[in-house]
Amino acid sequence: MKKRVTLTFPRRIVQMPITYRLATEFNVAANIIRAQITPNQSGKLVVELSGDIDALEAAIDWMGMQDINVSLTTAEIVIDRDRCVDCGLCTGVCPTGALRLDPKSFQLQFDRPRCSVCEQCIPTCPVQAIATNL
Structure with a gap:
């Protein structure tokens, strides 16, 4: 467990x-x-x-x-798709690879089960589209 x-x-x-x-x-x-x-x-x-x-x-x-x-801790990362500009800055700091840019569409993809909720992506986002649900 x-x-x-x-x-x-x-x-x-x-x-x-x-x-x-x-x-x-x-x-x-x-x-x-x-x-x-x-x-x-x-x-x-x-x-x-x-x-x-x-x-x-x-x-x-x-x-x-x-x-x-x-x-x-029950926090999860949430991404505001209306704010996200798919710049990919968060993908560079994500230690688990939960955040990545799709190579075809260049849109941000979030693999929630891989996310460790380390929150390193939150201060990296220039448009503040990433937060925790708490």
Whole structure:
């Protein structure tokens, strides 16, 4: 099973090796989608957790006991086709290849299942046609 979560770390545990502990103690893989961590301040990670449902729940409970705020992420990328000018700038920053220009029509194609919701495309769009649904 997979769960996408946002982890917010308090200052005192920002140096804790969370992904290592998830892997070794709970057999849960953590694919880091986005990280924003400032040493000696706070941290925020968007991760996709993979593992057995019981292991995932135990890992999430453990993180809560460590004062890590865990929130489920349900965001998806949405593209406003009325605003999009099919410039292709977003395709250059998409790490999963979910965004691409069709070689025949030169129109933007979005493969939603490939999207990791890393949000790198959002600030790249010059006409602000890309956003999250939250």
